[in-house]
Amino acid sequence: MRRRLAIGLALLWTARALAADVSASSQHVVDIANGAVLSTAISVTTSATTLPSTALAGRRRVVLANVDPGVTVYLGACSGTTVTTSNGFPLVAGMVLPMELGPDAVVCGIVASGTVAVRVLEER
Numbered sequence: 807m808r809r810r811l812a813i814g815l816a817l818l819w820t821a822r823a824l825a826a827d828v829s830a831s832s833q834h835v836v837d838i839a840n841g842a843v844l845s846t847a848i849s850v851t852t853s854a855t856t857l858p859s860t861a862l863a864g865r866r867r868v869v870l871a872n873v874d875p876g877v878t879v880y881l882g883a884c885s886g887t888t889v890t891t892s893n894g895f896p897l898v899a900g901m902v903l904p905m906e907l908g909p910d911a912v913v914c915g916i917v918a919s920g921t922v923a924v925r926v927l928e929e930r
Contacts, residue, residue: 841866846926850879854888854914857881862928865909869927871902877922884914891918 844862848855857870872879880894881903887893894916897903907913915924 841930844928846928848915848924848926850915850917850922850924852917852919854884854916856884857913857915857924858926858928861909861912862930863909864930865928866906867904867929868907868913869902869904870897870913870915871925871927872897872899872922873925874899874922877917877920879915879917879922879924881913881915884912889914889916891916897924 842862844858846858848857848859850857857868870881876899878899879897880889880891881897882889882894897915905913915922
């Protein structure tokens with residue numbers, strides 16, 4: 807239980823640290839406790855954008871952070887009933903959303919207009 811709490815806190819801290827630099831557009835992999843963490847900066851547009859474009863092999867958890875100061879990103883499916891601003895789950899400005907999400911699960915984001923910076927933190 808303590809290990810899970812420590813990992814959760816580390817993911818939250820890292821997501822907040824990544825959110826502070828909205829101009830970064832890179833990927834970083836860090837090995838932790840027999841696993842790995844991958845951080846990715848993604849620009850979400852008015853077309854469904856995969857978050858992230860390629861999943862970390864063996865991924866178990868994902869943290870999504872909307873680092874835009876005022877625009878909502880809508881989350882949902884990438885195939886079938888594709889996400890729209892009408893049917894998507896709102897990730898409001900500044901919101902951080904941790905999820906238990908395996909490597910085969912795919913999440914897309916979309917915005918009503920413009921481009922929004924989203925940070926993705928994956929852990930295996």
